[in-house]
Amino acid sequence: MSTKKLTSEEAIALEDQYGAHNYHPLPVVLDRGEGVFVWDLEGNRYYDFLSAYSAVNQGHCHPHILKALQEQAQQLTLTSRAFYNSTLGPYEKFVTDFFDYDKVLPMNTGAEAVETAMKISRRWGYRIKGIPENQARIITCHNNFHGRTISIISASNDGGATKDFGPFTPGIVSVPYNDLAALEAELKHPHTAAFLVEPIQGEAGVFTPDADYIPRVAALCEQYNVLFVADEVQTGIARTGRLLASCEGCNCTGARCESTIAKKPDVLILGKAISGGVLPVSAVLANDAVMQVITPGSHGSTFGGFPLANRVAMAALEVVENENLAENARILGELFRNEIQKLVDTTEVVTLVRGRGLLNAIVINDAEEGDAAWRICLKLRDNGLLAKPTHGNIIRFAPPLVMTREQLLECVAIISNTIIEFEANEWRK
């Protein structure tokens, strides 16, 4: 059956009837993508301002990444880790060099990588820090998003994500985000193994902490002998204008990590854009002192480190470096926030714009239960730009990082005109 013959209406009806209703998509059916654009079944073109939750930082169907996929697909796709394969070692050398860590543990989805980091943290707690058996604690933050497994939602305070999925995993405590005093109080507990944190809370609505928060988190974790575990599944890989958001305090401006002043995370979690959106790839990076706790049989995944993923991830990171995506995100992000601030200053509909690099959000002057943000996203779609509300009244703007300045300014015009029209025709009516 060719999907080309479907209309958007038919495609939506099929998903509605045969798929579990675990998402509430914006009504648009995407059929093709290239760079910063996607097209629907009827051939309408849109700017993609979600980038699959920042998995497509390199742009849709990037030719360099697809070439690696196609070449490897014709040679060898999956072997499992029961045997060595010819792509894993080169990839591991490449990715550890790229991010400046001793070792990597390859997985597939972001949630799996977070689970992996939690397991590493607990084992490190028992075997290195000397926490008594089954007493290890992991500190997380309010309003975090780390994925959807039972252990991970055990750290969530989002009712929609947790209701009727208990009982939950013990050993997880939670502190307010961007609150160093609350964190320090928990770090002092001798059974604390790790602090798991997003450098910017993406799903929470691009909540950006104080500039010195992450560097001070790193220092506090070191002081109390607790692992600093950074979940950069959404913020990493150039999205925020640096290779990693947790290195914001670092002097390095290059595409690769050349860590200078900042203390790096003890455990770094990557996902999403490490594959350029081509297939699920995730990774946990750490130095030997931590990663040594992982021994044969203690952890794994049939697909983790599979040949296709290894080649694709290397190509995806090469694009980030070769096309200076971090720098582009930094420059365009500043331009975007400056331009949108002009809108904030003149409209009643948007109360603020925030973010870093090309991970930004606007807050709509509406209750969280209101539908103004959803209706604005429908209008943006009609005007050729796709974005999605998060937490009801927040709209995240995260285009592929391969965008040009002209394209970004065109998008700013679409967003501004849409909001101005919305205010004139629909606001408070």
Ligand SMILES: *Cc1c(COP(=O)(O)O)cnc(C)c1O
């Ligand atoms: C998306 C995301 C995850 C989960 O990744 P999946 O691939 O969806 O399992 C974890 N952490 C953060 C910060 C994310 O944004």
